[in-house]
Amino acid sequence: MFLEALGSALLGFALAWAAVHRLPDRLPGRAAVLLTGALGGVFGALVTHGALGPGHFLATLAGAVVIAAVLLSLLVRPASRRLRRSAAAG
Numbered sequence: 223m224f225l226e227a228l229g230s231a232l233l234g235f236a237l238a239w240a241a242v243h244r245l246p247d248r249l250p251g252r253a254a255v256l257l258t259g260a261l262g263g264v265f266g267a268l269v270t271h272g273a274l275g276p277g278h279f280l281a282t283l284a285g286a287v288v289i290a291a292v293l294l295s296l297l298v299r300p301a302s303r304r305l306r307r308s309a310a311a312g
Contacts, residue, residue: 223276237287237294238256
């Protein structure tokens with residue numbers, strides 16, 4: 223279980239690091255994103271390990287990456303575009 227937690231934290235951190243470098247203008251502060259990725263990976267490993275049980279190391283890591291990606295996607299802000307005004311708005 224320790225290796226699953228460590229591996230999932232590292233995978234979540236790597237995913238967050240890639241997101242920070244790919245979308246720097248659409249994410250909040252770097253530290254918050256990296257922490258969310260690592261904790262999301264650990265949480266994902268906990269949930270996946272609880273659902274599958276012991277002995278599914280690679281599946282647990284895959285579940286950790288998926289849940290970390292979902293949590294990181296919640297941090298992404300919309301692209302900055304000009305706001306369009308509706309014709310009905312006055």
